[in-house]
Amino acid sequence: MCTPKFRVAICGGGIGGLCLAVALSRHAHVQVDVYEGAGRFKEIGAGVMIWARTWRILELLGLASHFAKVTDTPPDPAVAPGFDYRRSDRPDGFEWNFIAMPCKLVDGCIRFHRAHFLDVFVDQLPAGIAQFGKRLVSYEKREGGEIGLAFADGTSAVCDLLVGCDGIKSVVRAQMLRTKAAEDVQPSLLELIEPRWTGTIAYRGLIPSTDLPSVDGVTHRTLGSPMMYCGEDKHIVAYSISQGHVVNFVAFASEPEKEDTEYGAEWVTDCTKDEVLECFANWEPEAKQLLERVDNPTKWGIHHLQPLPFFVAGRVVLMGDAAHGMSPHLGAGAGQAIEDAYVLASVLAAATPSSLDAALEAYQQTRLPVANHVLRASYESGKMYEFNSPFAEEYSTLGPAIKRQWAFLTESTPEGEAEKAVGILRSQQGQ
Template identity: 30%
Template sequence: MGAGIGGLTLATELRRRGLDPQVYEQAAELREVGAAVALSANATRFLRDRLGIGEQLAEKAADIDGLIFRDGRDGHVIGRVSSRQEYHDRTGAPYYGVHRADLQLMLKEALGEDALHLNKKCVRVDDREQAAVLHFADGDTVEADLVIGADGVRSRLRRELLGYDDAQFSGCHGWRGVVPPEQIPSLPDPESIQFWMGPDGHLLHYPIGNGDQNFLLVRRHDGPWAEKSWVVPAEEDEHLTAFEGWDPAVTEMIGSAPATQRWALFHRPPLQQWSRGRITLIGDAAHAMVPHHGQGANQSIEDAIVLADCLLEGLGQGTGWDTARQRYEDLRAARVRRVQITSLATADVLHLPDGPRAEARNARLGAADFWERSLAWIHEHVADRVLTPVVS
């Protein structure tokens, strides 16, 4: 349930392998949430090799040329990690920046229109002995052998499993934007993904397929998040005021896109169990994380592939759905927990005040072994390698 990246990936893979998944999405049309997504090798290998959308991705996405850390005030390079070719050689797959709407369209076409049901808001799931029954706001009901909750960071199914809303504010808020290249002539290394760091804030940006730069501007937030909504109207030029005095390339970029909304960055703590009865969670519904490692969508894709493999393995070996779902959770829980925790910690590292700790951070970011020590475990991971091969 849910036509985000994880839900569409899972359904497409299950259908490719002979099952009949149906996707129910509450929106009347697929709309972007955030303009773009960075897809690292731990996800693109499956989109290319399993789902068969590698050519479409290559046409629509920007193939990112390495990672660069800069000082946000004067722009000098602190660390430069992995060129495009080095990344391909190390991981065996590309690192893409792509418009989220383009990716959703590719996945929707790979799945097939007949398996996608829009304007279907689920209001209740009855977990009965013979089947789960989904009740929708329009009065329809559907029976299912399994219900996969791919309904995102504000997952209704997660709340049903827990009995309460466990969202936690990370202590940061941010502004998002997309800027065409002609408006940012001062930007160095426009084909790379870059972090510009400074006390209490940072700018992350990367290219997408049409040459635009997608950015996330993050600032520390004093005190708890007191607003009712996670997204609030932004005051005029508040993001420019928050980063006044930063490098001209930064202020040029963030000044070229109207920031009409400010986003609170929430996450959810690791669960002890991702399944109950016939319901299983994947993606943000299972492990919503802050975006400082850029791994939300990528971990959802890993989830989808591993869950699909476990379900097919369970069918092939006759061990049943429950065993398959427990195996999926056993294979995924430790990895996503580590990504969640390190993503949270990354904000603290990026936002250090000037002084000895920031100098030590800069030395680490510029070290020759930074990739091996800090990034290889994320990007070089092959999620299905631990599974028994399944013939489909």
């Protein structure tokens, strides 16, 4: 017989929330409900990359074969693609650094169209778990330990454990921090609620690979390797997705003096190709070929969170961008959300209704220091690519420093982190 059921409400149906739902749905003693504010599951943005560490989690969840069908870079231990770095804010650009990702099981970055990536989780989600049009407004602790959920459409629900997967503008995080600030008389917690603008904007777009011309019979470099075109206060990331038919293009432009100022109400807006071209005038021809072929670009204000001192309060827990929304400069946001889901699912699989508090504490002890480290490292990496770090333009020291930013990928294993969390849970139970 299975242990008694407890009810887990997952608010937010993005990559992390759906990964958690798929993982938990395999355990008979856990009832899972996903509440999504939109009318369907969807992702904004075009490309997503993961590293070997995240691929290993997908293998452990039995999902790797499904994801292999929707990537143009299936895992291949014989190759080790990493980023090529070029100095590009001048007509005569040059290569200055190459980072081969240090991975034991799968080398290099594995790239997807973001919607295709999400769809794999959607396809694996059992029927009846997802409810749409359920935008969380607030939650409340009730007698007996239940948590009541109130949604914008006037409906309500109850659960034993609430997981806030509702993104960087998380309603769950906001209420958690306000409540803790009042209970513990820590007004400084209120300063952690709102995401902060990094001072950087990003121009995003998709380029059909057929639109990138060959030069002397050589295809554009981005079709063969992920590229990082670097310049003062600016950089461009480009790599192929959708089985090589499309190049995902992101051009970053920073004004460091504007960091932590107000960005504006709309974080994502349309813009013109001319604006992008003007921003990157005088860049090398190889980079400008990308700029000239981006139709219908969008403009994003890049925000991140300040590191949180906790991810858990009572039986409410944060994960993904709600817990550690980060800038995209390490390509780690999706991977960190998936690792949150894997560790949290592991401890909940080993928990009973009476040990939920201990399970959440085990999750927090395991994930909080790592996720906050990656959040900081991602921010620092963006500075490095634009020569705004203490290493400035000293390529001989800057290159190795950039490579060290990815050390978290190999300092442990996903299995080891899950075992660590389950071990903490069992030690608290006296096992």
